Amino acid sequence: MELWFSDYQTDKVKLSVKVEKQLFGEQTEFQRIDVFDSKEFGRFLSSDGSIVFSEKDEFIYDEMIVHVPMAVHPHVRKVLVIGGGDGGVARELSYYAEIEQIDVVEPDRIFVDVCREFFPDNACGLEDERVRIYYEDGLRFLRTKHGEYDLIINDAIDPLGHTAGLFTKEFYGNCYRALNDEGIMVYQHGSPFYDEDEESCRVMHRKASHSFPISRVYQAHIPTCSSGYWLFGFASKKYHPLTDLDAARWKARGIKTWYYTTNLHKGAFMLPKYVEDMLEEEEDRKVKE
Amino acid sequence: MRAPVYEALEKLKKRRVVPFDVPGHKRGRGNPELVELLGEKCVSLDVNSMKPLDNLCHPVSVIKEAEELAAEAFRADHAFFMVGGTTSSVQSMVLSVCRAGDKIILPRNVHKSVINALVLCGAVPVYVNPEVDKRLGISLGMEISEVERAILDNPGAVAVLVNNPTYYGICSDLRSIVKLAHEHEMLVLVDEAHGTHLYFGENLPVCAMDAGADMASVSMHKSGGSLTQSSLLLTGKNVNWEYVSQIINLTQTTSASYLLMSSLDISRRNLALRGKESFAKVARMAEYAREEINAIGGYYAYGKDLVNGGSVYDFDVTKLSVYTRDIGLAGIEVYDLLRDEYDIQIELGDIANILAYISIGDRIQDIERLVGALSDVKRLYSKDPAKMLNTEYINPTVLVSPQTAFYAEKNCMPIRETAGKICGEFVMCYPPGIPILAPGEMITPEIIEYIIYAKEKGCSMQGTEDPKVEYLNVLVDERQVWK
Numbered sequence: 001m002e003l004w005f006s007d008y009q010t011d012k013v014k015l016s017v018k019v020e021k022q023l024f025g026e027q028t029e030f031q032r033i034d035v036f037d038s039k040e041f042g043r044f045l046s047s048d049g050s051i052v053f054s055e056k057d058e059f060i061y062d063e064m065i066v067h068v069p070m071a072v073h074p075h076v077r078k079v080l081v082i083g084g085g086d087g088g089v090a091r092e093l094s095y096y097a098e099i100e101q102i103d104v105v106e107p108d109r110i111f112v113d114v115c116r117e118f119f120p121d122n123a124c125g126l127e128d129e130r131v132r133i134y135y136e137d138g139l140r141f142l143r144t145k146h147g148e149y150d151l152i153i154n155d156a157i158d159p160l161g162h163t164a165g166l167f168t169k170e171f172y173g174n175c176y177r178a179l180n181d182e183g184i185m186v187y188q189h190g191s192p193f194y195d196e197d198e199e200s201c202r203v204m205h206r207k208a209s210h211s212f213p214i215s216r217v218y219q220a221h222i223p224t225c226s227s228g229y230w231l232f233g234f235a236s237k238k239y240h241p242l243t244d245l246d247a248a249r250w251k252a253r254g255i256k257t258w259y260y261t262t263n264l265h266k267g268a269f270m271l272p273k274y275v276e277d278m279l280e281e282e283e284d285r286k287v288k289e
Numbered sequence: 290m291r292a293p294v295y296e297a298l299e300k301l302k303k304r305r306v307v308p309f310d311v312p313g314h315k316r317g318r319g320n321p322e323l324v325e326l327l328g329e330k331c332v333s334l335d336v337n338s339m340k341p342l343d344n345l346c347h348p349v350s351v352i353k354e355a356e357e358l359a360a361e362a363f364r365a366d367h368a369f370f371m372v373g374g375t376t377s378s379v380q381s382m383v384l385s386v387c388r389a390g391d392k393i394i395l396p397r398n399v400h401k402s403v404i405n406a407l408v409l410c411g412a413v414p415v416y417v418n419p420e421v422d423k424r425l426g427i428s429l430g431m432e433i434s435e436v437e438r439a440i441l442d443n444p445g446a447v448a449v450l451v452n453n454p455t456y457y458g459i460c461s462d463l464r465s466i467v468k469l470a471h472e473h474e475m476l477v478l479v480d481e482a483h484g485t486h487l488y489f490g491e492n493l494p495v496c497a498m499d500a501g502a503d504m505a506s507v508s509m510h511k512s513g514g515s516l517t518q519s520s521l522l523l524t525g526k527n528v529n530w531e532y533v534s535q536i537i538n539l540t541q542t543t544s545a546s547y548l549l550m551s552s553l554d555i556s557r558r559n560l561a562l563r564g565k566e567s568f569a570k571v572a573r574m575a576e577y578a579r580e581e582i583n584a585i586g587g588y589y590a591y592g593k594d595l596v597n598g599g600s601v602y603d604f605d606v607t608k609l610s611v612y613t614r615d616i617g618l619a620g621i622e623v624y625d626l627l628r629d630e631y632d633i634q635i636e637l638g639d640i641a642n643i644l645a646y647i648s649i650g651d652r653i654q655d656i657e658r659l660v661g662a663l664s665d666v667k668r669l670y671s672k673d674p675a676k677m678l679n680t681e682y683i684n685p686t687v688l689v690s691p692q693t694a695f696y697a698e699k700n701c702m703p704i705r706e707t708a709g710k711i712c713g714e715f716v717m718c719y720p721p722g723i724p725i726l727a728p729g730e731m732i733t734p735e736i737i738e739y740i741i742y743a744k745e746k747g748c749s750m751q752g753t754e755d756p757k758v759e760y761l762n763v764l765v766d767e768r769q770v771w772k
Binding site: 030107137139140142143168169170171173174177 | 581584585630631632653654657658660661662664665668669
């Protein structure tokens with residue numbers, strides 16, 4: 001038997017993964033969710049035909065979106081994770097003893113159930129007693145929050161799909177308000193490589209850099225993401241991702257990682273010239289406006 | 290349930306007829322860029338009238354059947370498919386009942402298409418003194434006592450025209466107006482440009498045909514889901530529809546688009562099959578948005594709370610209108626911010642309100658975006674409300690009939706110098722397209738101030754010969770006063 005799953009990264013480029021077996025498939029109120037077993041990536045989950053994460057490479061993403069801000073902010077107590085129903089982000093957060101509360105906001109209950117069933121190594125993060133899951137829209141949840149959080153992680157992936165509302169100016173604005181004066185927001189910044197992704201990447205940086213005094217971008221290599229190259233946004237009211245990095249303190253925690261190191265932390269903010277140029281163009285636009 | 294025009298098109302497609310008739314793009318082959326943009330399926334349906342497809346100018350087969358099905362769905366005696374927008378429906382209503390010199394009773398917040406029809410036919414408007422909500426700055430419905438006074442003062446008037454509902458969702462007591470008008474042998478014409486859903490939803494204001502009105506213009510392309518520019522004209526049993534058909538054919542195209550007509554046909558079937566559930570969902574979404582917007586504070590999303598039994602006899606809860614002045618921003622400013630900063634396009638912004646159109650195509654996550662954006666607009670952009678112009682509705686003084694004024698000799702004058710003159714053209718914000726000044730009306734200092742303020746705030750002004758609305762055309766001979 002030969003069965004291939006294809007993720008269209010553009011309408012002319014696809015990543016195909018040989019599938020051993022389909023484990024789940026259902027259209028929910030929000031998205032089409034499928035789970036497959038593969039030899040190369042292990043189990044992987046797709047939403048509306050795009051791979052969200054795989055067993056083989058989810059650690060890169062989850063480590064990079066959690067440990068980067070955690071190694072910068074000196075005292076995170078309250079964290080909000082928007083999206084993140086798979087539990088991977090919550091799992092990484094659970095390694096930090098000083099965190100008191102982790103709120104996970106995920107509109108799609110079926111997504112959480114599917115991850116609990118098929119990805120227990122991720123979903124175990126949701127079982128931590130500090131985690132509270134809210135099954136509602138991220139924007140709605142944020143509207144009533146003022147100055148409450150030290151860290152907000154936007155774990156939503158698709159700026160064009162059902163989570164489009166989490167890549168908008170109102171979202172960044174509402175996050176700004178929900179953070180306290182020292183708060184940090186990290187978010188998925190997409191891939192800058194293909195033409196059709198570039199514009200949404202630009203728009204995201206423009207919106208975030210309008211909303212926050214400090215707005216930097218960092219990168220990681222994630223094979224199942226578009227072009228295998230992924231960016232994250234670091235938007236902050238007070239702490240700078242490099243000058244406020246406390247490497248010694250983070251190392252002393254002894255958290256076991258497979259991708260993140262404090263050396264890589266610094267390197268991740270050193271971007272290729274074309275990405276730097278693109279981001280600077282958006283910042284210049286900010287000055288002109 | 291059948292959809293005759295749609296079925297006929299499907300059938301024609303299977304026959305693979307070789308076209309030696311118009312349109313000249315020949316199923317798109319002659320215009321590849323257009324096919325690229327619109328898609329092969331779409332351009333292949335852009336065909337001409339022919340025997341198997343009937344002809345809108347004189348329907349005898351599939352269009353006739355489709356119109357009969359529409360009449361049934363809308364509980365009308367007859368239904369016309371219209372392809373020139375609801376503007377063409379409204380004008381056909383007016384032209385069907387008014388001749389030169391006839392009087393027609395109407396509220397002042399009519400769409401410009403009504404007054405345009407008066408320019409064409411030479412009928413004379415009798416405006417019912419409208420009640421205005423002073424805080425919101427919007428005109429409300431017609432009080433039954435005011436309608437009665439207009440009828441008694443103008444016993445020869447031929448018809449009463451009613452908005453059902455207004456752009457903002459406000460309804461007059463249509464049943465009582467119909468009863469009163471019929472007692473005085475006047476017809477009732479209803480502009481239902483914003484009321485398609487009233488025929489299908491539950492717990493909504495009464496629709497024209499159920500209220501016994503004689504004609505109604507229904508914008509299927511607004512809440513009904515058909516393509517832009519498609520519309521329906523409905524007639525009741527008191528109206529000779531064959532004559533209405535002749536009136537329609539005075540100005541209607543002889544090359545009606547099958548894209549538009551099939552969209553009317555399919556949308557009618559959709560509404561008949563699923564309208565009830567769809568509009569229940571729309572009403573729920575609008576109610577939810579109202580609650581969430583009012584919880585932000587500073588905004589006032591109004592609904593049934595406006596109902597007072599008179600000038601607001603009923604309210605269409607599918608409309609989401611929000612008063613924005615208390616956060617120090619004009620509606621048009623919020624409208625511009627939502628588009629430029631938040632990528633959200635809403636239906637209209639006036640001096641004090643915005644209107645977001647909620648329809649069968651909306652999803653709850655989009656509502657969350659709108660509410661989230663309004664909350665962020667308030668956080669980032671709110672100003673001192675004391676500096677806002679208090680917008681009272683300005684009641685016009687009609688000195689000359691619209692037709693006389695439109696065709697009269699005119700002078701072009703700087704707008705600030707026109708107080709006391711008779712206006713020779715329209716001035717309106719679009720949307721909503723309700724005239725601030727219509728041909729034949731007196732220009733006053735308050736109206737000039739209002740126009741300049743609306744321009745400053747960024748309203749898109751239309752109707753004047755001068756695109757910048759710095760000059761107005763006024764009548765030369767002011768003795769030409771009709772009364």
